[in-house]
Amino acid sequence: MVGLMIGAVVVALIPLFFILLNLVLKGAGSLSVDFFTRTPAPAGETGGGVVHALVGTLIIVGTAGLIGLPIGVAAGVYCAEYPTSRITWITRFVADVLNGTPSIVIGVFAWAWIVATQKHFSALAGSVALALLMIPMVLRTTEEMIKLVPNSLREAALALGYPRWRTSLSVVIRTTLPGIMTGALLAIARIAGETAPLLFTALGSQYLSFDLNQPMAALPLTVFTYATGPYEEWHQYAWAAALVLILVVFILSLGARLAIGRRYSINA
Amino acid sequence: MTAVKEPEIAPPPPTPVISLERANYGDLVFRLVLTLAAVLIPVLLGFLVYELWTGSRLAIDRFGLDFVTSSTWDPVAEEFGAYPLIFGTLLSSLIALLIAVPLSLGVAIYLTEFAPKQLRQPVAFLIGLLAAIPSVVYGLWGIFVLIPALRTTAFPFLRDVLGFLPLFQGPIYGPSMLAAGVILAIMIMPYVMSVSREVLLAVPNSQREAALALGATRWEAVITAVVPYARSGLIGAVILGLGRALGETMAVTMVIGNRHEIAASLFAPGYTMAAAIANEFSEAVGDLHLSALAYVAFLLFVVTVVVNAGARLLIWRVARGSGAGSSAL
Numbered sequence: 311m312v313g314l315m316i317g318a319v320v321v322a323l324i325p326l327f328f329i330l331l332n333l334v335l336k337g338a339g340s341l342s343v344d345f346f347t348r349t350p351a352p353a354g355e356t357g358g359g360v361v362h363a364l365v366g367t368l369i370i371v372g373t374a375g376l377i378g379l380p381i382g383v384a385a386g387v388y389c390a391e392y393p394t395s396r397i398t399w400i401t402r403f404v405a406d407v408l409n410g411t412p413s414i415v416i417g418v419f420a421w422a423w424i425v426a427t428q429k430h431f432s433a434l435a436g437s438v439a440l441a442l443l444m445i446p447m448v449l450r451t452t453e454e455m456i457k458l459v460p461n462s463l464r465e466a467a468l469a470l471g472y473p474r475w476r477t478s479l480s481v482v483i484r485t486t487l488p489g490i491m492t493g494a495l496l497a498i499a500r501i502a503g504e505t506a507p508l509l510f511t512a513l514g515s516q517y518l519s520f521d522l523n524q525p526m527a528a529l530p531l532t533v534f535t536y537a538t539g540p541y542e543e544w545h546q547y548a549w550a551a552a553l554v555l556i557l558v559v560f561i562l563s564l565g566a567r568l569a570i571g572r573r574y575s576i577n578a
Numbered sequence: 579m580t581a582v583k584e585p586e587i588a589p590p591p592p593t594p595v596i597s598l599e600r601a602n603y604g605d606l607v608f609r610l611v612l613t614l615a616a617v618l619i620p621v622l623l624g625f626l627v628y629e630l631w632t633g634s635r636l637a638i639d640r641f642g643l644d645f646v647t648s649s650t651w652d653p654v655a656e657e658f659g660a661y662p663l664i665f666g667t668l669l670s671s672l673i674a675l676l677i678a679v680p681l682s683l684g685v686a687i688y689l690t691e692f693a694p695k696q697l698r699q700p701v702a703f704l705i706g707l708l709a710a711i712p713s714v715v716y717g718l719w720g721i722f723v724l725i726p727a728l729r730t731t732a733f734p735f736l737r738d739v740l741g742f743l744p745l746f747q748g749p750i751y752g753p754s755m756l757a758a759g760v761i762l763a764i765m766i767m768p769y770v771m772s773v774s775r776e777v778l779l780a781v782p783n784s785q786r787e788a789a790l791a792l793g794a795t796r797w798e799a800v801i802t803a804v805v806p807y808a809r810s811g812l813i814g815a816v817i818l819g820l821g822r823a824l825g826e827t828m829a830v831t832m833v834i835g836n837r838h839e840i841a842a843s844l845f846a847p848g849y850t851m852a853a854a855i856a857n858e859f860s861e862a863v864g865d866l867h868l869s870a871l872a873y874v875a876f877l878l879f880v881v882t883v884v885v886n887a888g889a890r891l892l893i894w895r896v897a898r899g900s901g902a903g904s905s906a907l
Contacts, residue, residue: 474608505712
């Protein structure tokens, strides 16, 4: 039986190995300075790059973070600081529901809310969809992190005459700030790779754009378009863009995980 | 992890000092801001349900519940039925579970009960990396690596060995229901694995010790004492994986072949609810087409909410208070 289980571990690790290997083998060859600095060449021509998608992902994910982080963190602090409140119970439950909601459904919601009322696709709608995806994740980690703060710390601050809000802000939240940032990074890593909510919100584009009110390219959308397109050259670009995307995601989430590991070892 | 108790606040002194009154205003504002954020989330969910409902209103009025059982999907004639989509979603998720569950449970049991201490963290970490890979990258890999590999090796093999079943007959295209199931299996495995691992870790050691003390081998202890104790949590982990598989979009869209048909053969292309939305939504022309897709999204939402709620209940039953599974949920 143990042999079978070791077999299961090996089988489970094979896809990871092959995905990473293929990404490097097929993607690394197309990486060049042009790739990071130029916009795509017209279909059929060679050359060009994906700078529009890099900038787009940065803007869309950044805006999503600006919307989602404050709401997620504040709601997480609420749930941790007022655990007996009825709102806490409801918010926690709803966050779990949202967390299990398929990202494509969130995309349909953002479409109905923003794109359908404005009558045009926009990067902002994509950011809202991504923000909605990250709020429950940020809420959960914030709450868990704050619950780790020993009560004696709170009591010490209150005993020194700090009001509750200052105790929360400058004692509780400050102690947990690294943990909260870690949760934020993990959430950003997760939404940076999301494609489905952007399909009919940010839509994608072939041009470099900085306007949140217009369609905008994003790295995952570029991978999708190029991978399903008809040209061999596009496929190579899809691999290269996927390699860049996965590097971004891995660096963000590995950095976050390492930070968590270090934090726990200090506490222990 | 026990819930943090509300710190006791000293009762205000009989003659309030000015600074303390100011502090109370601060508390009020602080609590108000946090409450607003906390209330905003249920409000957003309510808004989401409302938007999905109004968006699909046209299709609901027109097709009602027949939508679920009808198999015509004809945007030109404005006839829509989601049966092939629902069937495809369920079948691809079922294939994924059949492959992923034995694997993930095997890995989880090995890592918690048998593996050498130094191996446990690194292996769990590597499998966790699979969860960090974006869906669209799985799709890319599926199109260019997995499908060609399956088409030349596994599919012909299955047709030769199990060809007497209708499931494994017919021409081999490549993009197919089975390919979608395989890629979904790879994608949900890390979730099922990490939640089952946390559930198994939450089983008290006295369970194992009791079985071992009665003369059981380590394997017998796992089978007779650990797994039964964790059973509902493990089922929860599996259902959680199911929830992921049902809603997974990009990778499936890229490998399933996208055809509104129900075929007996797993080698034939199919379609899922999420894939249909992804493919057709931005190109839908008529209002009814859009509305039908919103209806599909609404159904998908309801199904995943039910599935996830069930999974959470089951996990809570084992891991109540230990926080197990919470990070993965």
